[in-house]
Amino acid sequence: MSSVLQDRIAFVTGASRGIGAAVARRLHAAGAKVALASRSGDDLGLEGALGVACDVTDRGAVASAVDATVSQFGGLDIAVCNAGVGAYGDFVSLDWDKVEAMVDVNLMGTLHTARAAIPHLVARGGGDLLAVASVAGLRAFPGESVYNASKFGQVGFIRSLDHELRDHGVRCTNICPGGVATEFAFGDGREPGMPELDGMMSAEDVADVVMFALERPRSVRLLTASFRPAGEGSWG
Ligand SMILES: NC(=O)c1ccc[n+]([C@@H]2O[C@H](COP(=O)([O-])OP(=O)(O)OC[C@H]3O[C@@H](n4cnc5c(N)ncnc54)[C@H](OP(=O)(O)O)[C@@H]3O)[C@@H](O)[C@H]2O)c1
Structure with missing residues (x-):
């Protein structure tokens, strides 16, 4: 059976590993033409x-990357703002470089990607703009003040854009997972096999939800998808 995503053109940030890589692989398997953006520029051999x-x-670099995608494939139908970083601890103790990185990558990176992508999505008569935000974009957690701020910002931005872009046929979706076992989650002194990481979702679990949103008929918009590992609390 032919996929509704066959020949759709997708731009995914943070696609060199983790959730972004899982999303890029799933889109590619569904027949989409995929641009994988990251600092390393890894195409995962797809x-x-x-x-x-x-x-x-x-x-400027994001604008050039989107332009390169449009030149290569002839347009843009899907943009996934996924690149993200996290650092945790009391706000006053956080290394300031990490504070700035969370705002710059998670929030500003999403704004840069959306700004570059939206004119192309609108020019195609519609498309999809998704942010891989977090449950931390819906609920505050101790020790996550700046990560929370960046993710609440990302969620609010995408929610507002949905009002602005609905009449252009562009669906705006926040993907808000709980814990996912990626390098990101292994940060801050964690290593594979530690009990904190037991039962986390996989990057593929998140890619499943992204694909669910993208595969809805154009008459349906999924605004926010919040989902958690079975063992995680129910807040948010
Ligand atoms: N893992 C979780 O528990 C979890 C839960 C909820 C939400 N999230 C969100 O999911 C998203 C992806 O996280 P992940 O767990 O997949 O992390 P990950 O495994 O650490 O992957 C992060 C990706 O972002 C890229 N990246 C980092 N900084 C970048 C920058 N300045 N410019 C371009 N690309 C950059 C990295 O590639 P390069 O190093 O090559 O640039 C990599 O491809 C993030 O927004 C995160 O906040 C994660």
């Missing part, structure tokens, strides 16, 4: 895909 080196904190 045949026909475009790897683009781009730091999402650099607005």
Whole structure:
């Protein structure tokens, strides 16, 4: 059976590993033409895909990466703002470089990607703009003040854009997972096999939800998808 995503053109940030890589692989398997953006520019060896080196904190670099995607594939139908970083601890003790990185990558990176992508989505008569935000974009957690701020910002931005872009046929979706076993989650002194990581979702579990949103008929918009590992609390 042919996929509704066959030949759709997708730009995914943070696609070199973790959730972004899982999303890029699923889109590619569904027949989409995929541009994978990250600082390394890794294309994961996906045949026909475009790897683009781009730091999402650099607005010009993001614009160039989106332009390269449009030149290569002839347009843009889907943009996934996924690149993200996290650092945890009391606000006053957080290394300031990490504070700035969370705002610059998670929030500004999403704004840069959306700004570059939206004119192309609108020009196609519609499309999809998704942010891989977090349950931390819906609920405050101790020790996550700046991560929370960046993710609440991302969620609010995408929610507001949905009002603005609905009449253009662009669906705006926040994907808000709880814990996912990626390098990101292994940060801050954690290692594979530690009990804190037991029962976390996989990057593929998140990609499933992204694909669910993208595969809805155009008459349906999924605004926010909040989902958690079975063992995680129910807040948010
Ligand atoms: N893991 C979780 O528990 C979890 C839960 C909820 C939400 N999230 C969100 O999911 C998203 C993806 O996280 P993940 O767990 O997949 O993390 P990950 O495994 O650490 O992957 C992060 C990706 O972002 C890229 N990246 C980092 N900084 C970048 C920058 N400045 N410019 C461009 N690309 C950059 C990395 O590639 P390069 O290093 O090559 O640039 C990598 O591809 C993030 O927004 C995160 O907040 C994660």
